[in-house]
Amino acid sequence: MARIIWGLATSHVPSIGAAMDNGKTADDYWKPLFDGYEPARRWMAEHTPDVAVVVYNDHANAVDLDQVPAFAIGTADRYPVADEGWGRRPVPPVTGAPELSEHLVRELIDDSFDITTYHRLDVDHGLTVPLSVYCPEPGQAWPCAVVPLLVNVIQYPQPTAARCLALGKALGRAIRSFPQDISVAVFGTGGMSHQLAGARAGLINTGFDRMFLDAIEHDPEKLAALTREDYIREAGTEGIELIMWLVMRGALSDTITRVHETYHVPASNTAAGLALFEDLGDREGAPA
Ligand code: DHB
Numbered sequence: 001m002a003r004i005i006w007g008l009a010t011s012h013v014p015s016i017g018a019a020m021d022n023g024k025t026a027d028d029y030w031k032p033l034f035d036g037y038e039p040a041r042r043w044m045a046e047h048t049p050d051v052a053v054v055v056y057n058d059h060a061n062a063v064d065l066d067q068v069p070a071f072a073i074g075t076a077d078r079y080p081v082a083d084e085g086w087g088r089r090p091v092p093p094v095t096g097a098p099e100l101s102e103h104l105v106r107e108l109i110d111d112s113f114d115i116t117t118y119h120r121l122d123v124d125h126g127l128t129v130p131l132s133v134y135c136p137e138p139g140q141a142w143p144c145a146v147v148p149l150l151v152n153v154i155q156y157p158q159p160t161a162a163r164c165l166a167l168g169k170a171l172g173r174a175i176r177s178f179p180q181d182i183s184v185a186v187f188g189t190g191g192m193s194h195q196l197a198g199a200r201a202g203l204i205n206t207g208f209d210r211m212f213l214d215a216i217e218h219d220p221e222k223l224a225a226l227t228r229e230d231y232i233r234e235a236g237t238e239g240i241e242l243i244m245w246l247v248m249r250g251a252l253s254d255t256i257t258r259v260h261e262t263y264h265v266p267a268s269n270t271a272a273g274l275a276l277f278e279d280l281g282d283r284e285g286a287p288a
């Protein structure tokens, strides 16, 4: 059976990818952020999953703003890197895991989550930047296959945080019921506090972010009880991306340990955070 070995929450700021693509990670501006990633990267390099389920949002690059599904899963065997207006990032295309995708879609629909499927999907910075945070030098290919799981965080009304946590719990059950003996990592991407436009553009709320970083480990139900308006008020119009961390957290078992955490302001307009959890519940012999 498939087992979940770790969960990674990370911001997906496009310029984090651009800093890597353009050799700027040692610059004064970027060095503290990338130094903060190092312990997590070392640990993940020693715990390579067969497949990563990456919970992310498209930013109107592959998904038309007129047709935004609340939740969707990619079922392709390959996902090209999106051209977001300045050329495709010089990173490998993403290899899919269609058998796992189709299993997840079926299980989640049977569990009352009506998932849209994408048979063709170009993946934007929401997915490729977290892969670069995980693996900075992929060479010709990323170290694992990927199942993209998309959440609408850009078109009002977004799914509630409670629904995202519930989806995560169903996702965890669905992954663990996949009959192949593979290891799976789950990524929750986006956040932390940021607002890119409007009167409050530039908003950062360190107090809220620190509370969230703690509660994502110890009290996800508290985060699930917040309304979408709470997220937008406290974390900004784009800070609501944080609800995707709850999908990741829901998929993990109750027995997790924090491997590493880092928080850095600013990365572009965003408070960048990373939290890495080992899932102990799926270890052989451990309670499910
Ligand atoms: C930025 C952050 C995001 O999450 C995003 O999707 C686009 C831009 C930023 O801070 O620049």
Ligand code: FE
Pocket (backbone or CB within 6 Å): 012, 059, 126, 190, 191, 238, 241
């Ligand atoms: Fe974003």
